[in-house]
Amino acid sequence: MRRTLAPVRPELNRRTFVGASFAVTGAVAASPLLAGCSAPEDPDSGQTARVRLQVNGQPTDVTVDTRTSLLDMLREDLNLTGTKKGCDQGACGACTVLLDGKRVVSCLTLAAMHDGAEIRTIEGLADGGRLHPLQQAFIDTDAFQCGYCTSGQIMSGVGCIAEGHVGSDAEIREWMSGNICRCGAYTNIVAAVSKAARGV
Numbered sequence: 001m002r003r004t005l006a007p008v009r010p011e012l013n014r015r016t017f018v019g020a021s022f023a024v025t026g027a028v029a030a031s032p033l034l035a036g037c038s039a040p041e042d043p044d045s046g047q048t049a050r051v052r053l054q055v056n057g058q059p060t061d062v063t064v065d066t067r068t069s070l071l072d073m074l075r076e077d078l079n080l081t082g083t084k085k086g087c088d089q090g091a092c093g094a095c096t097v098l099l100d101g102k103r104v105v106s107c108l109t110l111a112a113m114h115d116g117a118e119i120r121t122i123e124g125l126a127d128g129g130r131l132h133p134l135q136q137a138f139i140d141t142d143a144f145q146c147g148y149c150t151s152g153q154i155m156s157g158v159g160c161i162a163e164g165h166v167g168s169d170a171e172i173r174e175w176m177s178g179n180i181c182r183c184g185a186y187t188n189i190v191a192a193v194s195k196a197a198r199g200v
């Protein structure tokens with residue numbers, strides 16, 4: 001005798017499954033428990049803040065996402081790309097700038113925290129057409145190779161000289177130790193800082 005095998009779940013085929021799914025999701029959406037819930041916020045949409053700064057002596061008014069680092073604001077919003085991004089986590093010193101006269105790694109601080117501050121970057125170091133003495137000393141002592149670390153080294157060197165930590169090569173090395181040079185130009189960098197500090 002011929003037997004017809006019945007499907008195990010004759011009610012479930014593609015058409016009924018899709019129909020059932022719509023019914024379920026429709027019921028969930030209509031649930032009063034979920035009324036008022038909305039889709040998660042776009043993670044790219046942050047709050048903004050208006051920041052007024054003196055950047056290299058120029059009054060500067062910029063609106064930034066509150067999550068923007070000082071480094072990214074300088075590079076992306078103000079187009080001051082002389083300040084370099086090396087590690088973006090405070091380990092290399094390539095992003096060093098002067099903030100109210102003190103050297104900071106600009107990748108580790110938020111732009112929105114510095115309303116009213118004075119920022120000096122490598123672009124603001126020369127006096128008109130005349131290089132800053134430390135910029136000139138870097139040239140004179142051949143203190144760079146690829147140059148990627150150089151603006152951070154120079155800004156840090158300016159801070160180091162202003163702080164008076166230039167009594168010896170060893171002291172300069174110690175107080176410049178947060179600035180990494182992958183090319184290993186340290187001997188000449190120390191010579192440049194020493195030369196500028198002595199004004200020779």
Ligand code: FES
Nearest residue numbers: 086087088093107
């Ligand atoms: S990029 Fe800021 S310390 Fe390296």
Ligand code: FES
Nearest residue numbers: 145147181182183
């Ligand atoms: S000159 Fe190349 S990293 Fe310093």
